[in-house]
Amino acid sequence: MAHLAMATGFLLILVGFYGALTNRNILRMIVAFSIADTGVNIVIVAVGYMRGRSAPILDSTVSAADALARIIDPVPQALVLTAIVIGVGVTALMLAYAYKLYEKKRSLDIAKFTELKW
């Protein structure tokens, strides 16, 4: 299960990279990066997964005393939350950029924004 998730995650990362590098449309690139981000998040969660354990929530079923033996590692989950938030921030910024870039040139082709070079 964990291996499957991890493989999916890496696959998504590769798909995302491929999409971002082959699509010249800026919006498609942003979508591709979101896919890659999702892939990373899946990988992180998959790394934290431990077979046969429950979610890291301390309630009536899992007490603090036996948590160590029964829950999965909560740290990757916390990391994923942070990573998702940051990913949203960056995606939003990229979308704002895309809007501005479109306003400027009436085009979303990344190859059209090459005035700065060399």
Place this chain on the structure above:
Amino acid sequence: MVSALYLIAAALAAAFLLGLLKEQWRGAAYAVTLAALAFMIWVSAGWLWAFALEGAAPVEIFTAGAEPPFAINLRMGLAEAALTLLINLTGLLSALYLKDALSRLGRRALAVLLIAIMALCGIVLTRDVFNLFVFFELIVIATGGLVLLSDDDHALAAGFKYLIVSQVISVFLLVGIIFAYHATGTLNIDGMAGASLGLKTGGALAFFLMFIAVVAELKPFPANGWALDIYESAHPAFSAIFSAATGAAALYAVDKLLLIGGADWLPVATGIGLVTFVAANILALPQTNDRRLLGYSSIAQTGLVLAVLGQRDILGDATPYIAFGLLASHAVAKAGLYWLSGLVAGRALADWAALRNRPLLLFAFVTFICMLAGLPPFPGFYAKWELARFLAAEGRLALLALILFGALVEAGYLFRWLGYLIKREAPAAETACTPHQATAVFAAVIAGWALGFVWGDLSGRNNLLLVLPLLFALAFLLLEWLPAWTKNTLAIAGMVGWFVLTWTEYDPLRLIFAVIFLIGGAITLLASYAAHGRRIGFYPSAMLMYAGMAMLIRATDSFDFFAAWELLTVGSYFLILRGKHSEPHALSYILFSLGGAFLILAGFALAAQGAPHFDIASLGQLGQPAQPLAPWIFLLLAIGFMTKTAAIGVHIWLPGAHAEAETDVSPMVSGILLKAGLFGLFLLLMTMGRQRLYGIELTHALLWIAALTALLGNLMAIFQEDAKRLLAYSSIGQMGYALFGLALMNHLGWLMALMFVINHYIYKAMLFLSIGGVAKRTGTREMYRMGGLIRMMPLSFIPVLIGIIAVSGVPPLSGFGGRWIFYNAIMTAELRLPLVVIFLAGPIAFLYLFRLIHTIFLGQLKDEFRRVREAPFWIVLPQMIYVVLLLVFAVVPGLALRHVDAYLNRFFPEGGLGWTGPAITSSYGYWNPIAIMIVVGVIFATLLAWLLFVNRRAQKVRQFNIVFAAERPFRPETTHYAWNFFAPYRKAMGFLVQPFVTRFWETLTDLLHTAGDLARRLYDGNGQSYAFHFLAFVVAVFLLRGGV
């Protein structure tokens, strides 16, 4: 002490507070931001004080009431305090600089700026890798916002390209972090280091991913196109932060990661850093856009620091001193230059000439360029010295060579730019500079000098900013408002005073050099009384050169010697640059000089073999590891010194530099400065003597170089039309003679070299002044345009006549004495063939000298010069002093030489001269100067009388007599008899003076330029290409390392 957590809390709180303020309260919002940044500076400065001066121990700051690995922790230590101070200061000064833009944009922009600075501090402080990622992402978002502060609408595209690449980078970083966590069970950097991540399954790969992602933040070559676009298009105040603060924080992040990676990864860091340093510098060569150039330079400097961090296995405890010395130099200078670039309207490098009319801004620019180039007394200089010392001791010579090569390329474009600034036409538009902008720029200037002082203080060597001659020279910067003659008097008094203070310390050899440098310098300065106005820039440069020379002869330690060498180089560079058309020549001078200086640096570093202090005197008794290297050390030092004496092959800078310099500067740089190189050669041969390399006696090689230099220098001189160029080429030849004497390695050879040192100083200073005076009055330096000036400028004629007699080595003047010793010396020499060559050079010298007197002073006076006046009094006065000196030295050469002769007995006990009575005896004969003077005087008087008698009815030849009727010359000067005077000789020997050497060096620089120009096409401007570059970079590093 305020907890370092407040660095983050204050910025966050202020950013939140900004959100609560009303949109219209722009002033209040700006004040809150500045207050928060000032508070952060106060916190980091307080810590820096505690660590640096009170010796406090580093402090761990735990968050969330738990210790790692259960919570994030921060650390405040010396490095953290210094780096956060650097970041916060850059932030505050940039905020000041950005006052108008930030006030216009209001609180949102202010909040983003605060977050950026906070995140940079966070990167430095945190000990948690995931926290590091979060702060990096904050930087990405803040950068994405702040790039748009720019007026340049290309910034939009640049920002987006940056976001694309940073997305790829963050994927690598996150995947790396999670697997590193999986392997070690902690996110704490020290915890990972303790758990030896690299040994765990998959740990090495995880580390590689983290490492490469953080290294990518340093903009390594070639994965850095995005950064260049940001540097070029962002607001300069933001670029200052991006270059100085972001670069520093990212470097520290890499440094922390290297803790985890351990020694295995150090070579990788060095490799990436070094490739980046060299490549970015070469790519910068063809740049014309100032901000992009600064971007390339930033990337290069960051690469250099990364390379240094990778050398910590041998640098050990010295790593922070070296790395931070380089980093601080880079950060302060680069921030300052970016701030300055905001004041310049045009984006071409030559547009910076606008600063010419603002001496203070110009001074700021010069300070920054010297800092970047690693010149004394700035921290980069000390760092460079230490770095070379360690690398040479461990035998990492290829590394040292590449670093020095990169640094030379960098100096090339930096000094070319400096030349534009000082020599190009300033645009008509005034340079506007608000008080806020000025504050930022001059804060950087002050920081630069203060850091120079601190680094000198920490160096465990002489703090250069406490050395009296240097302080004296720098004091002239503060006296610039005084009229030139006051400064001139002060300068002369200072030089003479320093000589009086120190003259008892010198041995006879050094005393001769001291007299030439200090007293001789003072005499040439008399000519500077002829200048009017304030002459801004002249005295600091001239005194810097003299200070360097004064320090050079007193130096015993190799570091002091090298520092003095660099100082005199810089001073003379600025002095030469003052000439009207000297921009390209000054550039070639500084490049050859710095190249030579780097060889000297490498030579000393090899000789020291890691010893912190190395006496020049111990070059003679090298310790064991250095002993087999002795010939190489000899070679490096000799070539280094020979760049200063313009030996053939490295001579091409001299003619232009000396000829285009101002009237009173030419004698200084020719008569005096060249002797610094000879002094170095004296020391070298005195200590190391004969060395063999692959069976070749190196002094024999020197003999050949010297003989060829003398021959070719003289040959090139005879074909010049420009009188000052002629004198300049003649200096090359004369230095060849002096070098020849030294390379003979016998008593008389050295004595002759010293004789040349004295003679050449006197007559070259005299001739340059005389010809300079003539050029000043006639407005031309082309000899065929002159003629008959003996009647108008008789006082300028006398020194030329005397000088010619002296230089050509005919009796009765001291030149003859030089020749006499020379002939005696070569009788005992081991090689015959170079002797023939140098014999040939003798008569050639007479040819060009004859031309000076014949074409300028004799013949017919041109119409346009009928009203020419004698040269100014102050230019004539030193010439007269030289005439007297020359005559005195001719009659009683023993005054100076007998002491040196006695001194030389220490090195060559045999072959000295006898000094009894008026005659001087050698084993081959004797020389009686006074008798010769009388004999020649009588012959001359008789001949003159006879000539006057027979010439009573001579017919005068008109100037254009040789023009045939109806012939149409294609250029008027071709009909002048004095033009192309030695055409027959040119036919015979012209092939020898083809500019082969010039072509060689030109081809070399062209190649570098072309390489840079081709390679930079890599950056095609497409964001996708940049992302691809990064991926390619990752793969390349992975493969080159042979997996992980």
